[in-house]
Amino acid sequence: xxxxxxxxxxxxxxxxxxxxxxxxxxxxxxxxxxxxxxxxxxxxxxxxxxxxxxxxxxxxxxxxxxxxxxxxxxxxxxxxxxxxxxxxxxxxxxxxxxxxxxxxxxxxxxxxxxxxxxxxxxxxxxxxxxxxxxxxxxxxxxxxxxxxxxxxxxxxxxxxxxxxxxxxxxxxxxxxxxxxxxxxxxxxxxxxxxxxxxxxxxxxxxxxxxxxxxxxxxxxxxxxxxxxxxxxxxxxxxxxxxxxxxxxxxxxxxxxxxxxxxxxxxxxxxxxxxxxxxxxxxxxxxxxxxxxxxxxxxxxxxxxxxxxxxxxxxxxxx
Numbered sequence: 387x388x389x390x391x392x393x394x395x396x397x398x399x400x401x402x403x404x405x406x407x408x409x410x411x412x413x414x415x416x417x418x419x420x421x422x423x424x425x426x427x428x429x430x431x432x433x434x435x436x437x438x439x440x441x442x443x444x445x446x447x448x449x450x451x452x453x454x455x456x457x458x459x460x461x462x463x464x465x466x467x468x469x470x471x472x473x474x475x476x477x478x479x480x481x482x483x484x485x486x487x488x489x490x491x492x493x494x495x496x497x498x499x500x501x502x503x504x505x506x507x508x509x510x511x512x513x514x515x516x517x518x519x520x521x522x523x524x525x526x527x528x529x530x531x532x533x534x535x536x537x538x539x540x541x542x543x544x545x546x547x548x549x550x551x552x553x554x555x556x557x558x559x560x561x562x563x564x565x566x567x568x569x570x571x572x573x574x575x576x577x578x579x580x581x582x583x584x585x586x587x588x589x590x591x592x593x594x595x596x597x598x599x600x601x602x603x604x605x606x607x608x609x610x611x612x613x614x615x616x617x618x619x620x621x622x623x624x625x626x627x628x629x630x631x632x633x634x635x636x637x638x639x640x641x642x643x644x645x646x647x648x649x650x651x652x653x654x655x656x657x658x659x660x661x662x663x664x665x666x667x668x669x670x671x672x673x674x675x676x677x678x679x680x681x682x683x684x685x686x687x688x689x690x691x692x693x694x695x696x697x698x699x700x701x702x703x704x
Contacts, residue, residue: 396596485538494555497522588614590656
């Protein structure tokens with residue numbers, strides 16, 4: 387059985403049993419509940435699927451320049467992630483406008499992504515927001531200041547790359563939720579309904595059943611957080627900071643960190659459902675997500691409602 391056949395069989399079995407195929411109901415819902423795992427897997431994944439995280443981590447160490455080499459579960463590393471550290475060692479953070487009080491949506495990306503996507507997500511949100519932009523041009527920084535209005539805005543200039551931008555946003559989020567509750571949103575999403583309708587919980591996100599990869603268990607497109615999950619978010623931030631210091635930030639390390647820290651803490655994660663982290667574009671969905679390389683392909687009709695809503699947002703004055 388190929389990997390694709392395995393995961394497709396699990397998703398179909400979930401549907402047949404009245405469960406959402408792509409959203410876990412709780413952390414015990416991860417993995418394969420209905421389908422026997424069989425086939426050939428590389429050693430780290432084979433150990434992972436058997437639940438032997440120690441062996442998986444050990445064999446992953448020899449896979450340099452691959453996300454598996456950044457999947458760390460050991461008690462020694464997690465105790466290290468608990469130790470105090472200073473996010474001030476990152477490039478300086480410049481707060482241009484303080485965020486509104488209370489719970490806010492938190493948007494973080496580089497200047498290019500804000501220009502292409504973030505401005506429209508911002509426009510779709512009718513409740514308080516804080517925007518964090520990395521490496522914007524002077525012109526875009528000025529425009530962003532006007533676009534956010536009475537909302538919050540911060541900027542950093544790391545001269546980074548996509549690996550930095552997607553990972554370090556979780557460090558900035560961890561710092562932010564110590565002070566006030568927030569909802570981290572991928573900026574290529576759109577708010578079909580008010581993000582503040584998402585559960586007010588210490589830690590919440592979409593979890594993915596029927597996935598073989600450690601970094602695909604926890605989805606980082608929508609994350610709800612506040613100070614009550616401070617240890618979890620601080621450890622995720624330290625995990626990412628460690629690999630930043632070693633110049634080993636790899637794409638999807640954000641999701642790897644979220645999952646690997648959870649394997650140690652086993653903290654409660656509220657699972658966000660199909661209408662909260664919505665890839666099927668329900669009219670009563672909250673966050674319409676649109677990840678992956680096919681998002682703009684006209685022939686992908688499953689994304690058409692998203693594209694139509696984006697055009698609608700673009701045409702709104704103001």
